[in-house]
Amino acid sequence: QLQLQESGPGLVKPSETLSLTCTVSGGSISSSGYYWDWIRQPPGKGLEWVGNIYYSGSTYYNPSLKSRVTISVDTSKNQFSLRLSSVTAADTAVYYCARPLSQAFDVWGQGTMVTVSS
Amino acid sequence: SYELTQPPSVSVSPGQTASVTCSGDKLGDKYASWYQQKPGQSPVLVIYQDTKRPSGITDRFSGSNSGNTATLTISGTQAMDEADYYCQAWDSNTVVFGGGTKLTVL
Numbered sequence: 065q066l067q068l069q070e071s072g073p074g075l076v077k078p079s080e081t082l083s084l085t086c087t088v089s090g091g092s093i094s095s096s097g098y099y100w101d102w103i104r105q106p107p108g109k110g111l112e113w114v115g116n117i118y119y120s121g122s123t124y125y126n127p128s129l130k131s132r133v134t135i136s137v138d139t140s141k142n143q144f145s146l147r148l149s150s151v152t153a154a155d156t157a158v159y160y161c162a163r164p165l166s167q168a169f170d171v172w173g174q175g176t177m178v179t180v181s182s
Numbered sequence: 183s184y185e186l187t188q189p190p191s192v193s194v195s196p197g198q199t200a201s202v203t204c205s206g207d208k209l210g211d212k213y214a215s216w217y218q219q220k221p222g223q224s225p226v227l228v229i230y231q232d233t234k235r236p237s238g239i240t241d242r243f244s245g246s247n248s249g250n251t252a253t254l255t256i257s258g259t260q261a262m263d264e265a266d267y268y269c270q271a272w273d274s275n276t277v278v279f280g281g282g283t284k285l286t287v288l
Contacts, residue, residue, distance in 0.1 A: 101277070111217075111225065111268055113277035124275045127183060160224060167272050168215035168230035175224055 066091040068161045068173035076155075076180050082148040086161030086173060093142045094119045099164055100144045102135060104157040105175075112157075116164075117144055151180045184273035186280035193286045200256040202283045204269030207250060212271045214252035216245060219266045219282075228267075229254060261287050 072084035086100070093100060102114040115125035117135040125133045134147040148155060156179050162169040186206045194200035204214060214232050217225035227236050229245035232252065242263075244255045252271075256263055264287045269280040 103277075103279075110282040111270075111279040113279060116277075126276060164277075166230055166234075167213045168227050168270065169217070169225070170227050170230070170236060172224040172226075 066163065066171050068163065068171060070159060070161050070173045070176040072159075072176060072178070074177055074179060076151055076178060077182050078152055078180055079150055082146070082151050082155060082178055082180070084146045084159055084161075084176065084178070085143050086145070088142045088144075088163075092139075093137060093144065094139050099124075100137065101162045101164060101169065102146045103160045103162055103169070105160070106154075106157045114146065114148075114159075153180050156180045184271075184276075184278050186269055186271060186278050188267075188269060188280040188283045190281070191284045191286065193288055194256075194259045195288055196259060196261060198259055200259045200263070200285055202254040202256075202267050202269075202285065204252040204254075204280045205250055206252075206271065206278075209250050209252055209271060210248045212247075212273065214245065214247045215270045216243075216252075216254045217268045217270065218263075219268065225268065256285070259285075259287055263287060 067089045069087045076082045099116040101116040117123045132149045137144040158175040160175045161173045163171040216229040219225040228243045232247040233245050242257045246253050266282045268282045
């Protein structure tokens with residue numbers, strides 16, 4: 065059974081870079097045909113797609129975040145990562161990693177809360 | 183950029199049918215998915231490819247998508263169905279979510 069687990073600092077200072085990792089277990093991140101995604105949810109608000117990566121390294125990003133987002137993959141560790149630069153309080157959110165199948169997200173991590181504050 | 187619009191809230195009496203709509207330009211030409219999210223939990227996929235239910239999802243959940251509107255229908259609504267519901271679609275290699283609908287079972 066595929067499982068995803070987010071990890072990373074829960075507190076980031078304004079203007080710094082947020083870094084999170086998603087560890088995939090129960091399956092290989094290199095499985096062909098799958099993208100691996102990041103989605104976030106500010107407190108009390110809706111879901112916002114951040115971007116995704118294919119195991120080969122090709123990426124797509126939310127146009128509203130594209131200038132600040134980098135998603136990378138480490139197939140040797142079965143992990144993919146998110147970096148979001150120049151963060152502000154508006155980037156405070158629960159960050160989820162998720163795996164899409166048939167254009168829907170059928171597997172989600174438990175989410176990790178990241179607060180941007182000095 | 184592509185947008186999906188949902189009503190902020192929907193109320194339903196126990197045992198009745200609830201409908202949650204999601205509107206977007208030519209949404210019927212895309213696949214719509216629906217997620218249920220309860221407080222403090224990760225979203226759960228309840229409908230994908232407009233009408234399909236993942237394994238383990240009750241058949242009280244059904245979906246449709248035509249024209250500019252996708253609809254999630256919950257029949258025989260129960261207290262346990264009270265949650266936030268989000269629609270989602272893909273547009274030009276990007277993912278779009280609706281703003282979410284809070285379903286209240288009165």
